[in-house]
Structure formats: structure tokens, C-alpha cells
Amino acid sequence: MxxxxxxxxxxxxxxxxxxxxxxxxxxxxxxxxxxxxxxxxxxxxxxxxxxxxxxxxxxxxxxxxxxxxxGAGPAAYATLALEEPTARAVALAFLRGAVCTTTPPGGPSGCLTVQGALASSEESRAVHDLLVDWRNDAGVRLEERFRRAVNEGDLPRNADPRRLARFIMTMGFGIAVQAANGLGPAELDEIVDTALIGWPA
Amino acid sequence: MxxxxxxxxxxxxxxxxxxxxxxxxxxxxxxxxxxxxxxxxxxxxxxxxxxxxxxxxxxxxxxxxxxxxxGAGPAAYATLALEEPTARAVALAFLRGAVCTTTPPGGPSGCLTVQGALASSEESRAVHDLLVDWRNDAGVRLEERFRRAVNEGDLPRNADPRRLARFIMTMGFGIAVQAANGLGPAELDEIVDTALIGWPA
DNA sequence: ACCGTTCTGCACCGACCGGTACTGAACTAA
DNA sequence: TTAGTTCAGTACCGGTCGGTGCAGAACGGT
Known part of the structure; x- marks a missing residue:
């Protein structure tokens, strides 16, 4: 094996x-x-x-x-981003990684885990559920990282780690769809910057 | 006809x-x-x-x-939102509408235009392209509305309407995926609030 | 009554789906 | 050389796919 x-x-x-x-x-x-x-x-x-x-x-x-x-290759950014020193750096690295992976120069646009089986017929429910879990796991790991950031004083005491993680995940998914729609890395990076304007100090 | x-x-x-x-x-x-x-x-x-x-x-x-x-039914919110008086109200109505439509009590979760054919085999490229156009059109209409808001002084002079529209669309797509992932309306509304924190005054 | 038109239900089409049985070929161990 | 094992290629499996041909039923017009 x-x-x-x-x-x-x-x-x-x-x-x-x-x-x-x-x-x-x-x-x-x-x-x-x-x-x-x-x-x-x-x-x-x-x-x-x-x-x-x-x-x-x-x-x-x-x-x-x-x-x-x-997960080990193109989507490794999701794990690597967690190692950034601050919550903001984690969020930025996560979204920049998403942009990079969903717009590869010679490869298919979008995200495998999003395009894989968002909707599916009944027979492939197993694969559908597998991808739902995969995506949710990524959110949970992000949430835990942000919770640590709150404990470390890196994020304000009143920040909600789960909420922030879900927000970043939502942006990641949205970026995947926008990439499939034809947007390029430069345009997507602009979107990332816009999304992080309101990030808690 | x-x-x-x-x-x-x-x-x-x-x-x-x-x-x-x-x-x-x-x-x-x-x-x-x-x-x-x-x-x-x-x-x-x-x-x-x-x-x-x-x-x-x-x-x-x-x-x-x-x-x-x-488009005329569940997704009518995308058009109706444009009639809100301020850019912020438009953005909020758009995203709240997305939440509402992607989490119907008795119906399928997610967005038809996103789940319809994000990835597809070669034979249904026509449908794939149709959906790409549909999604991009929604973004263009949002962009035009925000451009009007800049002209009306509702948005700051230096705001970039295209960028803001793309950001909102990205959130909308992300919400669709999150809804397909199992998140409910309450959780998604929280995400919307988080997303709009940094909205330009 | 009869015709033209439109809808319904059944049986069926070729193509492709995911998956496999079978025949050899290519290897190691003895 | 021979046996045992694993891989490759062909030809095929039953099932489902989107789509149709055909006969008859239900209507309006004349």
C-alpha cells in the first residue's frame, strides 16, 4: 500500500x-x-x-x-496556509493559494472538490458525500487555526473563529466558481484584497 | 410561443x-x-x-x-436587489436573497446555475457555456448598478464598481456551495454580515 | 360521418455507461 | 524447463442514456 x-x-x-x-x-x-x-x-x-x-x-x-x-498537490495550500504566523496571513495565504490552484496556466480551471460532484445523481452519492466532508474538514481546520489566533491575542477577543473560517471558505468556493467562469488570477487577487478589507485588526 | x-x-x-x-x-x-x-x-x-x-x-x-x-422565480432576487436605494442595500439584498434561495425549506439546496454544470463532459458544453453566460450577466448587472452608485455619490469616488460586483458575486457563488454543503440560512446570514463589514462607506 | 391535427403510451433504437472473462505475454522462483 | 504470478488487450456483459416510430385516442372543422 x-x-x-x-x-x-x-x-x-x-x-x-x-x-x-x-x-x-x-x-x-x-x-x-x-x-x-x-x-x-x-x-x-x-x-x-x-x-x-x-x-x-x-x-x-x-x-x-x-x-x-x-489534496497533497494542488490543494496543499489549504494546509500550508495554516502555518502562517497571523490569522490575517493565514486568510491571505489561503485565498491566494485558492486563486493560484484554480487558475493553473496549463490545467483545468476551478477546484476539483467543488466541480467534482456539487450536484449528482443518486448512484454517486458516496462521492458527493466524500467531497462534502472534504470541504467541511478544510473549514474546520481553518476554524481551529483562528481559534488559536484568538487565544494568542492575534485576533480580538470578540472575534468569532467559526464565522471567520466560514467566511474565508465561502470566498474560496466562490473563487473556484469564478475561476470556472473564466476569471484570471489577477482579477481574482483583486477580489481577495477586497474581501480582506474588513478583516478584524 | x-x-x-x-x-x-x-x-x-x-x-x-x-x-x-x-x-x-x-x-x-x-x-x-x-x-x-x-x-x-x-x-x-x-x-x-x-x-x-x-x-x-x-x-x-x-x-x-x-x-x-x-431566473424569473427563485433567482428573481438577483434582479430585484438592483432596485434597492443604496449600493450597500443592493449588496445586502442580493446576498440575503442568495441565502434564501439556496436554502429553501422544502426544496433542493444550492443554486441551479452553479450546480447545473460547473464541470461537464464535452457533449453538454452548450449548457455549460449557457450557465457561464448567465452567471456573468448577473455580475455585469451588479457592476452597472454599482457604477451608478458611484455617479450618484452613493459610493466613494475611488470605489471600483467592477471589483465590488465581482466580490459580491463571489460571495453569492460561495454561499451556493456552502448551502450545498449543508449550512442553513442562519449560518449563511452570519457569513453575509461578516462579508459586508468592510463595505465602503 | 369523416378528416386533419395534436397528444399519449408502448416498444424500440443505436450509443455509451461502468465493469469483466478470457487469452496471452512477461516476469520470478524452483 | 516448468510452474506460479501478474499485467495487457480484445471482446464482450447487462443496463441505462437521450431520443423516436408507430398506432390509437381525443379534439375542432366541415
Missing amino acids: GDSRRAVMGRPREFDIDQALERAMRVFWARGYEGASLTELTGAMGITKTSMYAAFGNKEQLFRKALQRY | GDSRRAVMGRPREFDIDQALERAMRVFWARGYEGASLTELTGAMGITKTSMYAAFGNKEQLFRKALQRY
Whole structure:
């Protein structure tokens, strides 16, 4: 599990599993979970359906792996931002990271966790719920960081960490939609600046 | 076209076309364009596929009609808000309206135009683009309203109407995602208040 | 009565969906 | 060499997708 070293026996895999997962992630990113067909996925991965099923299990598990990769890669800003010294710096780093990730020069616009399955048919409810949890978790971690900021005196005593976290998350989601709408990084950064004007001293 | 009076000849339609469209709209709202199958749509509408095709043309045209109805009904707040006397009142009415519409007591959470087709497969690009235009139009109208507010002295001379409009739209989109995430109207209203703290005097 | 028109319901279309059985090929261990 | 194991490619599965052909029912006009 997660061992990049190949098992010793049997015919060796002829494709790079990391690269295949990266490409699958980009297809899910652009198309969403249901919009990404196995044909398009395996086509982008450069492998056959059989190989995909042998390596990843099924479409849903492939998506889960792709989501993991997304969290560790393009969406790592959400975790890294928490390490900024002040609450304001955290908020700014979070939103600037969102802008950066949702407007990659050569990749799909928007956020995988938002486009993935905002609305979905009944069969893929599992994936829908997975993404709801993913997004809510990010909010909770932000809230905890802001609570720490209040305790440290970095935020005013009367500031509401949960409220602030939800506000920043809302802006992050909105940025993802605006990026999908075609706005570029410069315009989105302006929006971020506007949003933080009223940030508590 | 749009005549609610029935044509005089031929067998009369046995269902209420307005009610059928309303129900189709709710299915699209909950499932998105691609996630809503004809089976579920016609099931909710209480008619057969044949009747749907005779009355609306095809799935895409049904969606277009449903989107029209959405704009005139649940999303009318976006237009009504423009009539508020001050820019701040416009922004507040817009966001409160978004909260209200995305958290209806008996209906689907979120915003039809956001969940409809944020990400989509290639075949439904037309619908995707339609929704992008719809969302951008809303932003442009808001921008024009704020520009008027600057001219009227309601907003400071140095305020940037486009930037403010984009900020409000971003909040609106974010609210839609948060509603789909399970947040209720009370929590979303708090977020709106937080967002408007820094609103230019 | 009869015709033209419009709506309904059923059965059906080809295409594509996610997923798999099966045949070999490519490898290690003995 | 042989057996055991794992991967690749083809061809296929049942099911569902959006969409239709067709027969008949329900109407107005004549």
C-alpha cells in the first residue's frame, strides 16, 4: 500500500502509476466525477480499462486516489496556509493559494472538490458525500487555526473563529466558481484584497 | 410561443405544462444537467418521454426553459436587489436573497446555475457555456448598478464598481456551495454580515 | 360521418455507461 | 524447463442514456 517499489513477481507494469493517476486527476478536475467517463479517463492515462481496474479497483476508488493526490498537490495550500504566523496571513495565504490552484496556466480551471460532484445523481452519492466532508474538514481546520489566533491575542477577543473560517471558505468556493467562469488570477487577487478589507485588526 | 392559451385543434394536453416545468426545474436543481436523467425528469413531471419531447423539444431545451423559470422565480432576487436605494442595500439584498434561495425549506439546496454544470463532459458544453453566460450577466448587472452608485455619490469616488460586483458575486457563488454543503440560512446570514463589514462607506 | 391535427403510451433504437472473462505475454522462483 | 504470478488487450456483459416510430385516442372543422 503506497509502496512505490514494485512487487517482485509477475509481469511488470508497463506504465507509470503516478503519472497515470496525475492524468486521471486532471480529467476528474475538468469533467467532474460523473462527467469523466472511463473511456476518457483511460485514454488520458494511456492505459486500457483492464489495467485501470487491476491497478485502482474501480472508478470510485480511482477518484478517491485522485482526490488524495489533489489534496497533497494542488490543494496543499489549504494546509500550508495554516502555518502562517497571523490569522490575517493565514486568510491571505489561503485565498491566494485558492486563486493560484484554480487558475493553473496549463490545467483545468476551478477546484476539483467543488466541480467534482456539487450536484449528482443518486448512484454517486458516496462521492458527493466524500467531497462534502472534504470541504467541511478544510473549514474546520481553518476554524481551529483562528481559534488559536484568538487565544494568542492575534485576533480580538470578540472575534468569532467559526464565522471567520466560514467566511474565508465561502470566498474560496466562490473563487473556484469564478475561476470556472473564466476569471484570471489577477482579477481574482483583486477580489481577495477586497474581501480582506474588513478583516478584524 | 409562450402562449398559455391552448391551440384550439387536436387532442388537448392532459398535463399542466407550468407545473411540469416547475418539477423539471427542481430535478435539474438537485441533480445538475447531466445528473438529471430523462427517466427521473419525466417521472417527476408525471408524463412520458414522448409528451416531454412533444412539449419541450429535447432535454437541453427543457433545461433552457427551466433556467428561464428559475431566473424569473427563485433567482428573481438577483434582479430585484438592483432596485434597492443604496449600493450597500443592493449588496445586502442580493446576498440575503442568495441565502434564501439556496436554502429553501422544502426544496433542493444550492443554486441551479452553479450546480447545473460547473464541470461537464464535452457533449453538454452548450449548457455549460449557457450557465457561464448567465452567471456573468448577473455580475455585469451588479457592476452597472454599482457604477451608478458611484455617479450618484452613493459610493466613494475611488470605489471600483467592477471589483465590488465581482466580490459580491463571489460571495453569492460561495454561499451556493456552502448551502450545498449543508449550512442553513442562519449560518449563511452570519457569513453575509461578516462579508459586508468592510463595505465602503 | 369523416378528416386533419395534436397528444399519449408502448416498444424500440443505436450509443455509451461502468465493469469483466478470457487469452496471452512477461516476469520470478524452483 | 516448468510452474506460479501478474499485467495487457480484445471482446464482450447487462443496463441505462437521450431520443423516436408507430398506432390509437381525443379534439375542432366541415
